[in-house]
Every structure is written in structure tokens, then in C-alpha cells.
Amino acid sequence: MALRHAVLAALLDGDASGYELAKRFDVSVANFWSATPQQLYRELEQLERAELIQGRVVEQERRPNKRVFSLTAAGRAELHAFTTEQTRPPAMRDDLLVKLRALDVGDREALCEAMSARLELSEAKLARYDRLHEDLLDGRSEEEYAREAESIGVYLTLMGGRAYEQANVSWARAVLRVLELRGS
Amino acid sequence: MALRHAVLAALLDGDASGYELAKRFDVSVANFWSATPQQLYRELEQLERAELIQGRVVEQERRPNKRVFSLTAAGRAELHAFTTEQTRPPAMRDDLLVKLRALDVGDREALCEAMSARLELSEAKLARYDRLHEDLLDGRSEEEYAREAESIGVYLTLMGGRAYEQANVSWARAVLRVLELRGS
DNA sequence: CTGAGGTAGTCAACTAGTTGAATAGGTGCC
DNA sequence: GGCACCTATTCAACTAGTTGACTACCTCAG
Incomplete structure (x- = not known):
């Protein structure tokens, strides 16, 4: 759950x-979770039945109506309860790691390309996160922000996303270096 | 797949x-994938039916017999083919990120504890990876190793695991710092 | 000699996540 | 005026992953 x-x-x-949620999850501020639209629609229905969220139809001109959902008090309570529950260890599932482990029987060139693609993707994400970070700080220092900001949740997940993408970038660079050393 | x-x-x-595989996945050299034993047994059966692996019964003294599996030529070919397939972006699914995003309505103390637990876990993993890294290098420099080693797959995934855990550690430290700044 | 814990596996039932397509109106481009 | 793409949602069918219990035999500590 x-x-x-x-x-x-x-x-x-x-x-x-x-x-809108689907897009939020897709471009997700600090890639804190991933889900397909279908999953979201299904989950929203269940959440509404459980009265953790409440939907209302918003009529729009020039485009289809939409159902906008907001958290209920019960929803907030549920979230609070969730933060006190036991956290399970994150599940890592990355095709690239599997492919690299299979490098010895695999296709070196294809892997180089896949690795470069990952590098680019992570650099792009990192750049986006860095912009968001600047926007959040809005001139303040990290410490000022940490002390003063009303809401800190987004900031902390953003830091998580940045750390993760930084790791990806330096890993990808290291791998490409090694592959070049041995290639050719 | x-x-x-x-x-x-x-x-x-x-x-x-x-x-044995279950344990390999559990203590997984560079946490490159996670799976439960049940998943593994199911998958092994399917792989054997597809003749990508071959099992043989090994009789043991003092403990139950076991079925040991080895890759077939077809299995190796399948792995090779996999390395040329399109790589999908890694799916991030980390409870902690969700909980932090919900910090504003969540339980600050519970989150501090969860965060500390993550820090310890990641530090432990990192220490293990660092030992493995030393063992692999066996006195050689990174560059010597990258050039000379026969097989490089394990090394590259290990680097991935290390980068990931390092990111976790520095993120966890940053989050705890911020939480302390605002707490009390 | 009992019970905890390791080795080795199976079965059943469930929940979560993915894929692909259908519907239906709107905008903008060339 | 036709085609591609965006908004907005739903349906159906599938694959992947999790949970919990159960069998069976072994070792070792107290």
C-alpha cells in the first residue's frame, strides 16, 4: 500500500x-515514486471510496471536464499514520545494472550507448532539480531556508532526487571511462 | 521480463x-536487483522449461538435496540479446521519500528515526561494498584493474552500488541536519 | 532432549504494476 | 480539410512481486 x-x-x-497527477508523477519533482496513469486512476477510485480523498467535477470550456481530487481530514490522518509505520528498504530495480553485470557475455557497444543515454537522462534531471532548488532557496542560503521555510517536505525529497541523480552521473562517467579503456 | x-x-x-540464489540476491553484491525466494523458485522453473538454464540434483550428506542450475548456451545468448534491447528507465520506489514529502502532516520524530535507520543501513552496505572493492582490486590501482581484469561486470555493478549508497548516506546526513535545525 | 536456527524447497492467495486500446472533444499546422 | 498531438478517462487482460504458511531434515547450544 x-x-x-x-x-x-x-x-x-x-x-x-x-x-494532472499523472504528469506530476511523470515529471515528478524529485522522482519520489513512479506510476502509470492507469494505476493512478484505479488508486484514486479506491481512495475516494475509502473517503481519504474527495473528488468534484470541474467543468471546463474548450476541453473535457475533469474530476479534481483533494485530501480529506481522514486522508491527512492516514498520511500521518503512514509516517509512523515501519519503512521498508527501497527496492532497486535497474535494467542497466543487470546488463552491466552481464557485460562479459553482452554487447559492449550496445552497453556503451545505453550508458551514455543514462548519463544524458540523469544530467537532464539533475539540471531540472538544480533549477528547482534555486527557485526554492530564492536567494536564501541553505541554512536560512532550512530554518525559515514553512514547508520543508518538497525540499528534502528534492535533495534526495539530486543525490540520486548525482550518483548516477558520476557512476555513468566512471563506467564509460572504463569501457573506453578496454574497448577498441 | x-x-x-x-x-x-x-x-x-x-x-x-x-x-543459494536467494542469498545472493539478498546480500546482493551491488544490490542490482531484489527478489523474494518464491519469485526465484518460480522463475527458475520457467527458465528451465525454456531451456535457458539446466538443473541437476546434487545429493548432499547431512542436509537436503538441492537442485543446482547452470546457464545453457541458449541462456548466454538470451543474456547477450538482453544487453542489446532498449533499457527502460529505473523505477524509484522508496517509502522514505514519500514519508519525507509528507513531513508537514507527518510525525517528525518517527521520521528522524526512520532516517537514522536508513543512514545506518546504507553505511553498513557501503562498508561491505568497500571491502569487496578492495578485494577485487587486490593491490592494483583502479586503472590497472580496469585494463587488466578478465571480467569487469561485477566491478561495474559494484561501483553502481557504491555510488547509490554514498548518495543515500550524504542525503540522510543532510536531512537529519535539517530536521535537527528545525526540531525542538 | 528440547528448541532455536540453518538448509532446501513447495503451495496458495493476494496485491501491485504494465500494456494496449478505445472514446471523445480540442488545438494548431501546413 | 486532414493529421498529429493534447486533454481526460476508462476497460480489459496480463505479468510481476509479496505474504504467509507448510514440509522436512540437520546441527548445535544449553
Whole structure:
């Protein structure tokens, strides 16, 4: 039941329709969870039945109506309860790691390309996170921000995303260096 | 079909029974994939039916017999093919990130504890990876190793695991610092 | 000689996540 | 005026992953 809480947490950033949530999850501020639209719509239905969120139809001109959901008090309580529950260790599932482990029987060139693609992707994400970071700080120092800001949740997950992408970038560079050393 | 390939890749490290594989996945050299024993036994059966691996019963004294699996030529070919396939972006699913994002409605103390637990876990993993790293290098410099070593797959995934855990550690430290700044 | 814990595996039932397509109106481009 | 792409949602079918219990035999400590 973790997607459930990821959805609730995402709604802390403001009410959203399924479609909007899907984009939030996709471009996700600090890539804190991933989910397909179908999963989200299903989860939203269940959450509404459980009265942890409440939907209302918003009529729009020039585009289809949408159902916008907001957290209920029960939803907030559920989120609070979730933060006190036991945390399970994160599950790492990265195709690239598997492929690299299979390098000895694998295709070196294909792996170089895959690795470069990862590098680019992570650099792009990192750049985005860095911009968001600047926006959040808004001129203040890290410490000022940490002390003063009203809400700190987004900031801390953003730091997580940045650390993760930085790790990806330096790892990808190291791997490419090694592959070049041995290639050719 | 990614667990499938993770199992095949794990068998590159040497033949193993389901039970042994489970441990390999658990203490997994560079936490490159995670899976429960039940998943493994199921997958091994399917892989054997597909003739990508071959099992044989090894009779043991003082303990139950076991079925040890080894890669077939077809299995190696399948792994090779996998390395040329398109890589999908890694899926991040970490409860802690969700909980931190919900910090504003969550329980600050519980989160501090969860964060400390993560820090310890990551430090322990990191220490283990560092030992493995030393063992692999065996006195050689990184560059010597990268040039000379026969097999480089394990090394590269190990680097990935290390980068990931280092990111975790520095992130956890930063979060705890911030939480202390604002707490009390 | 009992019970905890390791080795080795199986079965059943469940929950979570993915894929692909269908519907239906809107905008903007060339 | 036709085609591609965006908003917004739903349905159906599938694959992957988790949980918990159960069998069986072994070793070792107290």
C-alpha cells in the first residue's frame, strides 16, 4: 500500500485530477515514486471510496471536464499514520545494472550507448532539480531556508532526487571511462 | 521480463540452487536487483522449461538435496540479446521519500528515526561494498584493474552500488541536519 | 532432549504494476 | 480539410512481486 500514500502525498502539493497527477508523477519533482496513469486512476477510485480523498467535477470550456481530487481530514490522518509505520528498504530495480553485470557475455557497444543515454537522462534531471532548488532557496542560503521555510517536505525529497541523480552521473562517467579503456 | 535476466546474470557468478540464489540476491553484491525466494523458485522453473538454464540434483550428506542450475548456451545468448534491447528507465520506489514529502502532516520524530535507520543501513552496505572493492582490486590501482581484469561486470555493478549508497548516506546526513535545525 | 536456527524447497492467495486500446472533444499546422 | 498531438478517462487482460504458511531434515547450544 505504498502507491496509495504516494498519491496522498502528491495531493499535498495541491488538488489535482488523475491526468494532472499523472504528469506530476511523470515529471515528478524529485522522482519520489513512479506510476502509470492507469494505476493512478484505479488508486484514486479506491481512495475516494475509502473517503481519504474527495473528488468534484470541474467543468471546463474548450476541453473535457475533469474530476479534481483533494485530501480529506481522514486522508491527512492516514498520511500521518503512514509516517509512523515501519519503512521498508527501497527496492532497486535497474535494467542497466543487470546488463552491466552481464557485460562479459553482452554487447559492449550496445552497453556503451545505453550508458551514455543514462548519463544524458540523469544530467537532464539533475539540471531540472538544480533549477528547482534555486527557485526554492530564492536567494536564501541553505541554512536560512532550512530554518525559515514553512514547508520543508518538497525540499528534502528534492535533495534526495539530486543525490540520486548525482550518483548516477558520476557512476555513468566512471563506467564509460572504463569501457573506453578496454574497448577498441 | 527483467527478473528473468537478473537471474541469468546472477548465474554468471557460478551455478547455484534456488536457495543459494536467494542469498545472493539478498546480500546482493551491488544490490542490482531484489527478489523474494518464491519469485526465484518460480522463475527458475520457467527458465528451465525454456531451456535457458539446466538443473541437476546434487545429493548432499547431512542436509537436503538441492537442485543446482547452470546457464545453457541458449541462456548466454538470451543474456547477450538482453544487453542489446532498449533499457527502460529505473523505477524509484522508496517509502522514505514519500514519508519525507509528507513531513508537514507527518510525525517528525518517527521520521528522524526512520532516517537514522536508513543512514545506518546504507553505511553498513557501503562498508561491505568497500571491502569487496578492495578485494577485487587486490593491490592494483583502479586503472590497472580496469585494463587488466578478465571480467569487469561485477566491478561495474559494484561501483553502481557504491555510488547509490554514498548518495543515500550524504542525503540522510543532510536531512537529519535539517530536521535537527528545525526540531525542538 | 528440547528448541532455536540453518538448509532446501513447495503451495496458495493476494496485491501491485504494465500494456494496449478505445472514446471523445480540442488545438494548431501546413 | 486532414493529421498529429493534447486533454481526460476508462476497460480489459496480463505479468510481476509479496505474504504467509507448510514440509522436512540437520546441527548445535544449553
